[in-house]
Amino acid sequence: MAKYIYLFKEGNKNMRDLLGGKGANLAEMTKLGLPVPQGFIVTTEACISYYENDEKINKNLINQINQAIKNLENISGKEFGNAKNPLLVSVRSGSRASMPGMMDTVLNLGINDEVTEGLAKMTNNPRFAYDSYRRFIQMFADVVMEYPKENFEHFFEELKEKKGIKNDNDLTTDDLKEVVKHYKENYRKLAGKDFPTDAKEQLIEAIKAVFRSWNNDRAIVYRRLNNIPSSWGTAVNIQEMVYGNMGETSGSGVAFTRNPATGEDELYGEYLINAQGEDVVAGIRTPEEIRVLKKIMPEVYNEFYIYAKRLENHYLDMQDMEFTVEKGKLYMLQTRSGKRTANAAIKIAVDLFNEKKITKEEAIMLVNPNQLDSLLHPTFELDSLKQGNIISTGLAASPGAATGKIFFTASDAIAAYEKGEKNIILTRLETSPEDIEGMNVAVGILTLRGGMTSHAAVVARGMGKSAVCGSGDLSLNEDNKTIKTKDGQIFKEGDYISLDGSTGNVYSGKIKTTKAEISGDFKTFMSWVDEIRDFSIRANADSPNDAKIAKEFGAEGIGLCRTEHMFFEEKRIEAFRKMILSDNQKEREVALGIILPYQQKDFEELFREMESYPVVIRYLDPPLHEFLPKEEIEIQKLAKDFNVDIDILKNRIEDLKEFNPMMGHRGCRLAITYPEIAIMQTKAVIEAAITVTKEGKKVIPEIMIPLIGDKNELKYIVDIVKATADKAIEKANVKLEYIVGTMIEIPRACVLADEIAEYADFFSFGTNDLTQMTYGFSRDDAGKFLNDYYKKNIFEFDPFEKIDINGVGALIELGVKKGKSIKPNLEIGICGEHGGEATSIEFCYKIGMNYVSCSPYRVPIAKLAAAQAKIKRS
């Protein structure tokens, strides 16, 4: 029979999976001999069994609970329901991972009419006793029975009003007795039976309530955001109550062993005299800084200080502790690794190493990779920010602070940029691929429509530019070129605004920003990461400027250079549109010939920037209709420019439209119908490589063919690419090596990766498209239903943020295995957005890839995740 209950003294800190974090640490503190009010833990397995058993508690568990109560009564010398010596307990959730405030807590359990009277006598504090009783009924009704809070709060507030009282503490004992009376009646009406007076019954119900709270809405959302599987379940901690509200020599506090904001090595926390822990959290009174304790109860402070240091040295990490002082005696109620800012996390890790307490590997494990994000984008200077007025709040679509002049069209933005304006905020209703150049010259993007996966959001994140999307409370007048705020302020072209892409706030006027840089402890820390790491990190970069940033952040190559934006610049787009609209190869070749020198120049700059590093260049990928104008007026202009009949032009545009563009004529399929595009791109890449090689720099071009699903597609294009490239290299008479590989982003390519590997020098998994095809939903459209999926607990996480290891991951693993079965040394990486996400990086590392490629701004995050993956494996 499964053991579902552990006494505190039976556990230890390594039993987190079974006892939850809180439980395991209570057990560990008990083991260390710290003063911990004793109790027992209902295991996570009991919770899992509860869910498997149609949300029922089995007999076996009930028996074990009864036995545990007896044990606890023995340990504490108190007794459940005994008015003279009552045992009261707290019931708290505690899962494997910390989920603060997500689940439910019940305090003062075990109380009833007689026990309250007994307690009043024992403590000589009837007000305290009845207040505890009132609180318990209210909590039980809310948490366990799930009755709306108003049922109880209304009466309480009315009473206070009637009495002319503002502060709860001013209610008298009699008032509280009246409250209790009313609450019990109210409960009887709602429940159809009396409030349970039996402590055991109260306990069983409370345990069930904690189990249920594992699946409440906020817990589900929190798990999704923090990658916590729903299968873990929660443990339940039952602990003897101690009271910080027994007078001036009692109190409650929370403290960190180091400063969680800065990482400074100092005890940091708060203490509230004559209060329970809940009061500290609830903010009814303002707590004092922890050092107050040093003055008023120096022995208690010293004792606590010793425990704090001991716990930090024991856990080898900064601790976040809760404690209570009951009549001058200190009790430790909780310890856990403390949440901290990114700066603090790095400082603490570096300091603990310098203090010789931990190894470099342990230091690396102390920092959460995702947290680094906040250190890698520009931020507003705090003083300057105080002057800013928020004029709108949208979605925090792409992190970082930006300040600049607003422009309302891509072409206006470009014109301003060409006149020397370097601080541009492109402001649009929503963006489309035609706006790419405008986005490229802007420092920030603001849209009024669209969500986290809108074009603007996705492209801005890719470019590492600040973006606020879906600011629906602004209205945009396209004719006048103005935006108007809810309260009627108007901003016109050229006016300054500021965006915080990390919060979604939009401010009026100019706010000073500070550039992100890797220095000090951060630099030291990253040097350790590089020392340990054995997995390469490249960046996705479409321009020499992106590449420069990538290098600054430590990228070891370009894993994805999308060439499509190279077609969007004004002179090129005209030629490219000619190419698209012409119906013979000759004309297409002429049009492509116009684009060639521009593209070649782009590649030259990229190769110079990335000297000695590999640069993966992906050939044209999007469907051609994305390059054609959509608005009537633009189509008219194009017809005039090209001197073609507008109806013919419209028909041609209509012909190119697709039912499902994502599954249409794009990727390698373009190069198969129009090999001249692949030939032009090969000439541009190879001639650029030749030029830079002749300058004495080492160039490592890796040509990548997108959207391959069949070996014959790849063979056809590789033949063309190699014939073109080899001819150019032979003619130039330089020593230049290049490789040609493919993206694996179609399920069929994973299944047949062995066949494809025959013609590929490398694989790069395009996990964005692969996720879409494997799930059969497009990212753009899934927004409409995925929220329902999260709400109904059908999906636990967003597969576009984190690789779906079971499904998509199985295909990736198959692809890697099959690819390596043909070419054991095949270079394999990923270049989807997952390349910057920690759990995905760990997965890629585990299955034997060579690198991941991510946004330049996520390179340090990826490096840290890679180093952690290595440490975890070893």
Next chain:
Amino acid sequence: MAKYIYLFKEGNKNMRDLLGGKGANLAEMTKLGLPVPQGFIVTTEACISYYENDEKINKNLINQINQAIKNLENISGKEFGNAKNPLLVSVRSGSRASMPGMMDTVLNLGINDEVTEGLAKMTNNPRFAYDSYRRFIQMFADVVMEYPKENFEHFFEELKEKKGIKNDNDLTTDDLKEVVKHYKENYRKLAGKDFPTDAKEQLIEAIKAVFRSWNNDRAIVYRRLNNIPSSWGTAVNIQEMVYGNMGETSGSGVAFTRNPATGEDELYGEYLINAQGEDVVAGIRTPEEIRVLKKIMPEVYNEFYIYAKRLENHYLDMQDMEFTVEKGKLYMLQTRSGKRTANAAIKIAVDLFNEKKITKEEAIMLVNPNQLDSLLHPTFELDSLKQGNIISTGLAASPGAATGKIFFTASDAIAAYEKGEKNIILTRLETSPEDIEGMNVAVGILTLRGGMTSHAAVVARGMGKSAVCGSGDLSLNEDNKTIKTKDGQIFKEGDYISLDGSTGNVYSGKIKTTKAEISGDFKTFMSWVDEIRDFSIRANADSPNDAKIAKEFGAEGIGLCRTEHMFFEEKRIEAFRKMILSDNQKEREVALGIILPYQQKDFEELFREMESYPVVIRYLDPPLHEFLPKEEIEIQKLAKDFNVDIDILKNRIEDLKEFNPMMGHRGCRLAITYPEIAIMQTKAVIEAAITVTKEGKKVIPEIMIPLIGDKNELKYIVDIVKATADKAIEKANVKLEYIVGTMIEIPRACVLADEIAEYADFFSFGTNDLTQMTYGFSRDDAGKFLNDYYKKNIFEFDPFEKIDINGVGALIELGVKKGKSIKPNLEIGICGEHGGEATSIEFCYKIGMNYVSCSPYRVPIAKLAAAQAKIKRS
């Protein structure tokens, strides 16, 4: 060292893979002692090696050819290039499968100036000799050197014109000498060197030409249409020439052992006196029926008759033979299984069994399943057809003949149908989902736009209705409701036209049709198929009428009833649109409540029709926007009907639009956001089943949830369905069993089929969508590039017609294996269009499925394919 050459006497009929069909049969006839001009065969392996070796012939093969020539010289007693006793040969292709006329042939090889002179003397027929020489140069230049034919034909035609001659045979020897002279000069100009006089050189080049012809455009297309892999390669047959053009006692013929049109047991063929085989085929003179030979050369006829019978009995199949008589001596040049009509195929198979020559299994293997198609659709009566005038030819989009009055909108068609008009041809520019009801009441569909995969074509095939699509030479006037032909004829609403969906022809007026039925030999044959077969065949049927046809054709259940068209009928669509456009569950439930009784009635009829057979009902699948109007005028009407602001309505419609509808909010995703839809459909299915059960009929409902990609999706919906169903059954107090399963049509569902199987009572593979997702292209959009894929030999076949066994098939197999790992007896089938295609059926059978489901009209085809799959395995 590989053996690349076999003399005829070294081979036999079982060596098709290596020697090709023609070669293996020449060898077999040699073995049987039939008079075959001797020769040798270059193997298919030599061809494969030629392609692997960058289209070069290796030394080893050349040596073996030289040796083979020596052997042939010994056998024939003639000598290559010897003017006195010249050996001339034919060089013919011959692959594993018969590909008539697809590849190249060179005759009279070995000829040159001296040999021509020698031949003239030997045959005493200089005209014949120079004509042969002239032909050889022309053929060599065309086939081997690939010079455009005009280079030679122009001169030949000019000469005839100059001489005032119409018939080639009227050219004199001197004329032909002039032709030869000019040809040789012309050749020198084109090639930059003399015409090759060396027989061996001629031969090597001719063999290479035959190898090359394996990959000519028409061969690639033929292979795709006939499922022949390009990896097979072709063999080359080199055979001593014999001459049917040596006078009145010479001639050439082709004959079948039975009548290939009817299957009658009679020698059937043609004979041409004093002619070569080419002349029979080319149709220069009209050949006589084969019995003429009986009169003019009875011994030769008798000899041939004996050989014919012997070959048929030897091969146990009807044979198609070529022969030549040279100066009274019979030579057999070829034998192969003869092509035949479907009727003939069945009669021959049944007769051969009745003649006790073959077993039932062998009889079954003699009929090509795909051929049955022509027997399963209405056809025009031949006499009546003669009176029809073709007014347009479009694509043969859905087979069968139909005659009726034209109507131009779905609503006009429905109105006419409701007034009693049973013969309606719905004629549209193109169709959309809104036209479904109109299509449903029509006997045939004609569209002016769209291809083989257009909406009209796909739906018509699904409904088994005749359809001609993309008849672009007609013009349609929507206002006047008329169509106009190229030559100005006008047809107005109510005028009769006739369609042949098997040819694409559109006729003016009424033409009598004959309904397809299974009777006579066909019935006998199908009874054997049912006897042997151990694999169930169901049909896809959306209506009671479809189900009736399916049962007539022998379906053993409904494998797919799509419920979406049940929402399209006028009264229902209005309610359904209300449901879509309302923003709260209450309103949605009210709207669905209106549809419920209609849908229930549909199911009742279906269950009655399919008594005792399983009926798989798929829940609503398409995205909701498909149900909303698209045209401005319809939207206005809807706004008026619903009394809502048109802008609000338009916004809502806009909101529902999707970037990639195939990957959008559809399938099970609808039931997750709107569980009320699944509840309504469950009520309709189960209440219908209860009603029909109470009538004393056995009902086997199988509820199918589409587009599942995750076990949690299925669990969520199955819980809803079962709760609703069980409640209804309990209330009705009847004994009714139902199962709930899922379509597997998303790659992720294959990868995680074990998890999904936990919640599924059955799997049905939706191979249409699975193919789309696995390849990452949509069927609608792929039309734009797949032609280039076929042309460039990247794809050999259309994965939407035939399951892609290596890629999609691997996922299916994985899904089956994983599903059965959890539930060994899990019912598994497929319901994509592949369910009616023979190779796909064989695949499904092999990997352990229980059934396939296909269009009602393809049920006999599927049954035959299933029986053949079993026979092949055993």
